[in-house]
Amino acid sequence: MTTNSGFLLDQVTVTRGETRLLDAVSAHLPVGHCTAVVGPSGAGKSTLLRLLNRLDDPGSGQILLDGIPISDLDVLDLRRRVGLVAQQPVLLTDRVAGDLRLGQPTLGDHRMCELLERVGLPAGFAQRRTSELSGGEAQRVCLARALAVEPEVLLLDEPTSGLDGVSSGVIVEAARDHVAAGGTVVLVSHDLAVVRGIADTVLVLEHGHLIAHGHPDEIDYLEAGR
Amino acid sequence: MTGLAELGWGGVAASLVLVALAAAVACRQRLHLTRELIIASMRAGVQLIAVGALLLVIFAHAGLPGGFAWVVIMILVAGQVAGHRGTGLPRARIAATAGVATGSVVTLGALLALGVISAEARVVVPVGGMIVSGAMQAAGVALRRLCEDVQQARPAIEARLCLGLPAREAFLPHQRSALRTALLPAIDSTKVVGLISLPGAMTGLILAGVDPLTAIRYQIVVMYMLLAATALAALATARLAEHALFDHAHRLVPLPEPT
Numbered sequence: 001m002t003t004n005s006g007f008l009l010d011q012v013t014v015t016r017g018e019t020r021l022l023d024a025v026s027a028h029l030p031v032g033h034c035t036a037v038v039g040p041s042g043a044g045k046s047t048l049l050r051l052l053n054r055l056d057d058p059g060s061g062q063i064l065l066d067g068i069p070i071s072d073l074d075v076l077d078l079r080r081r082v083g084l085v086a087q088q089p090v091l092l093t094d095r096v097a098g099d100l101r102l103g104q105p106t107l108g109d110h111r112m113c114e115l116l117e118r119v120g121l122p123a124g125f126a127q128r129r130t131s132e133l134s135g136g137e138a139q140r141v142c143l144a145r146a147l148a149v150e151p152e153v154l155l156l157d158e159p160t161s162g163l164d165g166v167s168s169g170v171i172v173e174a175a176r177d178h179v180a181a182g183g184t185v186v187l188v189s190h191d192l193a194v195v196r197g198i199a200d201t202v203l204v205l206e207h208g209h210l211i212a213h214g215h216p217d218e219i220d221y222l223e224a225g226r
Numbered sequence: 227m228t229g230l231a232e233l234g235w236g237g238v239a240a241s242l243v244l245v246a247l248a249a250a251v252a253c254r255q256r257l258h259l260t261r262e263l264i265i266a267s268m269r270a271g272v273q274l275i276a277v278g279a280l281l282l283v284i285f286a287h288a289g290l291p292g293g294f295a296w297v298v299i300m301i302l303v304a305g306q307v308a309g310h311r312g313t314g315l316p317r318a319r320i321a322a323t324a325g326v327a328t329g330s331v332v333t334l335g336a337l338l339a340l341g342v343i344s345a346e347a348r349v350v351v352p353v354g355g356m357i358v359s360g361a362m363q364a365a366g367v368a369l370r371r372l373c374e375d376v377q378q379a380r381p382a383i384e385a386r387l388c389l390g391l392p393a394r395e396a397f398l399p400h401q402r403s404a405l406r407t408a409l410l411p412a413i414d415s416t417k418v419v420g421l422i423s424l425p426g427a428m429t430g431l432i433l434a435g436v437d438p439l440t441a442i443r444y445q446i447v448v449m450y451m452l453l454a455a456t457a458l459a460a461l462a463t464a465r466l467a468e469h470a471l472f473d474h475a476h477r478l479v480p481l482p483e484p485t
Binding site for chain 1: 382386387390399475476477
């Protein structure tokens with residue numbers, strides 16, 4: 001691993017109309033780490049996440065992945081390397097199996113069972129109708145769907161928001177496993193207990209500014225939630 | 227003697243009694259529609275007389291080029307009308323105009339190339355009008371459905387993009403849904419033609435004294451050509467709308483909030 005590994009944000013600014021959603025943010029999100037992005041609502045956390053797989057582009061500044069500007073990478077390839085799980089689970093087909101195969105059409109039954117197991121769901125779940133799932137189950141299927149593509153980086157936008165304890169625990173555990181296997185996780189969360197439990201590095205955003213960046217023990221913002 | 231084929235202006239004037247009857251019903255029932263009904267009737271009369279006069283000039287003096295020019299004008303007007311259904315979508319009027327043009331030109335071209343209709347202005351203009359009208363409705367319905375879908379389904383489209391799917395695949399379910407919505411009315415009316423309705427072209431021909439078997443042959447061609455025009459116009463419109471909805475990085479462009 002070199003110092004260039006992972007995402008490097010260099011003076012990244014995003015503007016919508018008159019509002020600066022992110023203002024000259026520079027940070028390193030190292031590979032093989034879980035980086036949590038915290039801050040009050042409207043701080044620019046989700047905006048930052050959407051930049052990393054190019055659902056949006058910055059107005060100025062640049063973002064590098066392993067030393068290469070992401071704007072120079074093939075965007076479809078980038079999105080397969082950098083998976084995103086949104087806050088609101090959206091299932092896209094009738095059956096769980098259909099969703100899991102959406103990004104990976106050749107996904108075999110055995111691998112599908114493994115993925116479901118990783119998110120704490122039984123193998124038979126693949127044949128369940130997506131319309132019958134609870135919010136927690138749907139979010140876990142969304143995580144498994146993202147993992148099916150085998151991304152290097154997993155972007156999680158409030159993945160435990162509004163979920164029961166079991167589903168939250170499973171998602172945190174899956175994120176931890178991803179990091180343990182050498183992957184990278186970038187987590188946006190209001191749940192400071194989750195952040196303290198999983199993050200190696202924390203970025204604190206406020207009104208689009210990066211106001212703190214460091215190990216969870218060094219971040220005062222996390223103390224407020226204790 | 228072919229009955230209504232000899233309808234004169236006196237007959238047209240006499241039929242105003244029927245407008246008066248409808249106006250009397252609207253007035254007596256206090257529908258507040260009497261004025262609108264009379265204006266609509268007058269307007270329809272004036273519009274049709276003007277168009278009839280123009281067609282008379284085209285048929286007599288402008289020949290086939292004039293007929294085609296008239297069809298082009300119809301396509302441009304239809305594109306504007308259908309494009310209005312996609313307000314909020316980028317370049318909706320261009321997509322609709324190109325969609326109507328594709329459906330109309332291919333269908334009319336095929337009818338001419340196959341020798342189904344003769345290459346005369348008096349044939350090209352009315353047949354072109356029916357084709358353009360069908361294409362306009364299909365393009366408008368497809369655009370409106372896409373507009374509603376894209377505004378509601380941004381999270382679903384972005385979820386597909388996040389899996390590395392290209393814009394076309396991410397958008398495909400919505401495109402299919404728009405095409406189905408645009409095509410179903412044409413398919414339904416094709417299914418029941420003759421059973422619960424005697425369509426306009428056939429009715430007109432029979433009234434003009436043409437024998438029913440000949441009229442039916444024309445109507446069959448009309449139904450088939452409308453299916454083709456509808457399918458092609460809806461597909462071309464949806465594909466062009468898709469191009470306008472996504473940028474080079476396979477991202478859904480920002481759209482104005484629905485009003």
